[in-house]
Amino acid sequence: MADAKVIPFDDDRSRGSAAQRPQRRRSAGNRRAGTESGPVREVQPLPTRAVPQDDVPVTAEQEASDRSQGDGGLERRIAGGLAFLRRRLTGDYEVDDFGYDEELTDQVLMSLLRPLYDKYFRVEVKGVENIPSEGGALIVANHSGTLPMDGLMMQVAVHDNHPAGRHLRLLAADLVFMLPVVNELARKLGHTLACSEDAARLLEQGELVGVMPEGFKGLGKPFADRYKLQRFGRGGFVSTALRAGTPIVPCSIVGAEEIYPMIGNAKTVARLLGFPYFPLTPTFPWLGPLGAIPLPTKWTIQFGEPIPTDGYPPEAAEDPMLMFNLTDQVREQIQHTLYKLLVQRRSVFF
């Protein structure tokens, strides 16, 4: 990121906290058989914390501790897997009003995303304690990377790192719900349409809602504009949070910009397909499906200090000036954190 306008900041706080806070992650056993291993989850991070180490040793240690559980672990896992299979085959599971299938998400879909998260993008998560342990909160993040990979990684980051095991409910564009297969998976992952009705309903239920107000403007921006936040919609997310009285947690994602460097946009093709843009990257579409493989960049996801919204009077949600001010405040905070993280970053890839 040589050409990005980098503003140096006093960065001791975030750097210090990053070293102190190794990644807390659920045990592998818990991943597959969600019912048991309550104590296992609590105990396991301790040895990791005692030895300050990077990401890779964490997984090695986990495997070792898995093995130390003995053969009982394997048996239990098989039994759990069969019980899971039985429930799935007979349709004996629950989904919520939005179609969120918690069991499938926890035990299958998250396991599919986790290799990408752990091994490919090597996501480092900071400031997860800024997400409240209970009650509704709106996480507002920057959006980039041509394909909405950053949303999915943010979902895994919250799911695997938050001590209360919270689930992030993302708000997605309507295009997601028009595409076959994609809409089915998105609903099962707990995503819903980015509209104020759905967001308000989720926040009322005390859910953690993730939104990327830049939308396609951020996702499909050219590579030259990387890490420059686009307009934050019309600030609808602020009024929704104000009405619900839930805090806004700004979130900055570094690394997603470079996974598909978009050097061009085939507008005619995009119009023909009904997509908002059609990316041309150094590899796509020239190399065919191979070009669709994202670059293995190193990611950092930083959750910032929550901005409370419960101190405002009820009519504040109707005040456009306050809306714009709050929107700008959130936007500035995300942009500053982005610059800060970029200064700290050693390289795009590691």
Place this chain on the structure above:
Amino acid sequence: MLVTGVARPLGGRFVRRIQRDPDVDRVVAVDAVPPEHHLGGADFVQADIRQPGIARVLAETGADTIVHLDVTGTPLGSGNRASLKETNVIGTMQLLGACQKSPSVRRLVVKSSTNVYGSAPRDPAVFTETTPPKSLPSGGFAKDTVEVEGYVRGFARRRPDVAVAVLRFANILGPTADTPLASYFSLPVLPTVFGYDPRLQFVHEDDVIEVLRLASHEPRRGTLNSGTFNIAGDGVLLLSQCSRRLGRPTMPLLLPAVTWAGSLVRTLGMTDFSPEQIRLLTHGRVVATGQMRETLGFQPKYTTAETFADFARSQGPGLLPPEALAGAVDRIAALPLAGGGQTPTQSAD
């Protein structure tokens, strides 16, 4: 009390049930064809609500409560779609015209459907009574209900002294319900739209009768039974869950193929697999029932899942009964390879 659409099982059940209520003196049951089931002690009047004769019936009986159930999606017997639309729309217009002339009418209950919301990918996940639909239904029963509700709103404006309740029912299921969705679920193999798993909501026919009763009497203390209410059981089932619980395999088809097959089946006249039905089975529809609970004061006895279980019991076993699948998994679990161990699989459920 005057009840329309009694030749259908639901109307018949309602008429039989409502006579047992102490504050109902007399029930006049109206339909164009004589019902095959008995109506208890109700007086049956054979009248077509599409004809102005309904005004005479209303004037002669002096009914104070009108329960309009003749808004339906499936034709009775040999009727076709055109006559069904006439009954739904023209019938409602005639009935409302008659009500407007009749000074005795105090209360009107109209059976509508959550079809009025349509279903589109741009819609919010959960509809409330005030959500405007993003795309109005283009035809079929859904369009009928939109038009019927429009006329009912007009009537409510012109006769503010009449308490009007519009009940938007989710898909009605039950052992005897004859709704399009019930006939869909009785197919041996369920055709589905590839890549879509719609969320569905059901309401049990027993709950339908109960809520119609609630709406046709004086409101209970602290509740209000005029207005528009969504009526649905709690919770949501995905179509894939429904097919697994029913034990019927699905056959995913591409959306254009489903649309084409639907129109083919329709022209052959086999079943009413209408476009709005396909839209429902593509995008699904879920409604909020807060108004039903808080304002109307109605608690459905059956959740969506219980309604479906009751419906599934009334259907014959499918090609892949869930019990057989569960048994097969249990047998695998009992194999020595899987260990069984101290935590047998059976205990997990």
